[in-house]
C-alpha cells in the first residue's frame with residue numbers, strides 16, 4: 001500500500017463539459033497530497049485507480065465522457081516536458097474547472113510563476129457550481 005497523506009481537499013464542483021462533444025457535466029475537485037512517490041510513479045498509481053473505476057482509454061474519444069480522470073496539475077516546482085508526463089499540466093491555465101477548485105485549497109500557490117488566484121481572475125467561471133453537503 002502506497003503511503004500518501006491528504007493535505008487538502010476542495011469541494012466538488014459541477015462544471016460544463018470541455019471540448020466539442022455534447023455530453024453531461026463533469027464533477028471536478030482538487031486534492032493536495034504529500035507522497036514519497038516521484039511524479040512518474042504517482043501518475044502510474046493514478047492510472048491504476050482510473051482503471052479500477054472502469055476507465056478504458058481505448059474506448060474513449062478525446063475529452064469525451066469518462067468514468068474518472070486523475071491528472072497531475074503540479075508537483076513541487078518540477079518541470080517535465082514529455083508526452084507521457086508534462087508538469088505543470090499544460091492546459092491548467094486555460095481551465096476554470098481546474099483553477100476554481102485549486103484556488104479553494106491553494107489560492108496563493110505559484111505555478112510556473114503565476115498565482116492560481118490571479119490566473120483564475122482572467123477566466124470565465126460561468127456554469128461552475130460548488131456542490132454543498134446539504
Ligand code: ATP
Pocket residue numbers: 043057062063069070071072073082083084085086087088089090091
Ligand atoms: P487533458 O490532458 O487535456 O486533461 P485527458 O486528461 O482527457 O486530457 P488522458 O487521456 O487522461 O487525457 O491522458 C492522456 C495522456 O496524458 C496520459 O496517457 C498521460 O500519460 C499523459 N499526461 C501528460 N501529462 C500529464 C499530467 N500532468 N497528468 C496526467 N496525465 C498526463
Ligand code: CA
Pocket residue numbers: 069071
Ligand atoms: Ca484531464
Ligand code: CA
Pocket residue numbers: 069070071
Ligand atoms: Ca488525464
